[in-house]
Amino acid sequence: MKTRTPISIYIIVTVGLTVMAFEMFAHDSGYFSSPFFWALLLIATILLLIMNSIGDLVENEKFSRLSSYEKQEYLREKSTPYFQKLWNSAFKKQSQTEEKDILIDHGFDGITELDNSLPKWWIGLFYFGIIFCAVYMLAFAFTDYAHPDAEYDKETKVMLASIEEYEKNAPTINLETAKYSADNIAEGEQLFKTNCVTCHGDGGRGGIGPNLTDTYWINIKEKSLFKNVFWMLENGSPNNPAMRPFVKEGTITGRDAEKIAAYVYHINQETTPITVTQGGAAPQGEEVKWENNNQ
Template sequence: MKRRTPAYINILIVLGLLLVVFYMFSQSSDFLTSKFFIGTALISIIVVFIQTAIGDLIENEKFKKLTDTEKATYVAEKKVPYFQYLWNGAFKSQSEKEEKDILIDHGFDGIMELDNQLPKWWLGLFYFGVAYCVLYISSYFLTDFAHPIKEYDQEYKEQIASVEEYMKTVPQATIETAKFSEDNVEEGRVIFETNCVTCHAAEGKGGIGPNLTDNFWINQPEKTLFKTIFYMVENGSTNNPTMQAWGKNGVLTGNDIEKVAAYVYHINQEKAPITQAQGGAAPQGTQPNWEKAAE
């Protein structure tokens, strides 16, 4: 008759598995105080006790059927502490009689095969692996758990939210505070190439939108060139909605407008105009007398 695993070891194993599974799903240790976890743990412990009690009953019945000598060895074996019994078991080799019982009826080159029982720890790990696999695959397909794409989306949303939160605290340039700065030209070029080239063409030589390199301007809302550019990008054109209000529509922030305005100012003032002969669009509007001071 086989010796049974004591209840306290079964309880420890069950609690260990519960901890792993709960942690896996909640990804934090908060569950330790949740009623759901405590309830599941209590019910599991009660189930272990019931299983032990049923085991005891079966053991008693089997014990009654043993011969007296078998009873004596069983009682003697049971006195050995459980862990020592396990330790001894690890080194026990089969007696010749036992080997004969499990010898499989085939061999090769004189090598015979024994139908050994699989070790309990191995079987335990195997069944745990199978159960874990079923749990994992079903939660992968039926829930949001462990889905790389969904986790990525979630983290992406969180990051965007924190960037937005941060942007709210960053002071943004306004038409009053914006100034031309050489340092903004490069970043402004990138913003221009992403948002503006479709209409104003490469280097602002003009296409659907007017040539931005010459000194002819349809719109002249401000007294200085830099502020005029800032104003146009922030508010768009009242004559022609093709030029949208990039700032008012929330596409570009005040700081982005300051940068892209620096780039447009740079191609207009610090570079030679791209004339019609060089592939630029024909001048539109009139030639203003910009105030220099506030630039």
């Protein structure tokens, strides 16, 4: 007769599997503080205890039918601690007589084969793998668990909310308060790519909209180049509705406009103009000498 796995091991495994399942199906619901979670654990534990008591009865009944030698064997086995038994089943070498019992009746050149039973840790891992796989597949099929898209959406929402919060409290930036900063150029370039490239071309070389890298300008509303670009972003073009009032219509914020204007300043003043021969649009408007051009 075989000895039984102690109830404590069952309880630990059950708790572990329950936490795993909740972690997959309800990981962001704060299940740790939900009464449902703890009630489930309690019920599972009570069921295990009941099963264990039934197991005790069955075991007693079986024990009484054993021969006295078997009884002794059984008691000896039962007195070995569980983990030691696990260890033995994994690593202990069988004695000669034990090997004889499980020797398979074939061999070649003195090589023989033993019919070992699989170690318990191996079987445990095997069943754990199967259960984990089933739980994982269910969680993946029916919940957002482990879906990169869902995680991405969630994080984006959190990020956008925090940006909105920031915009609410941060002072708004307008034509007066906008300041040039070289630190804004890189971000301005990204914003330019999303909002402006369709008309003003790669690097501001021009297309539907004028070339922004040369010294010729149609709209001269401010004395400095930086402020002039900001003015255009705020008000749009008075001559051509294609150049929209991006800030006023709410497509970009004043903060974005400050960054984009820094980028346009950079491509206009700190890099060489993209000429017609290099694929740039022909100059439009009149040549301008800006004063204090980044203030």
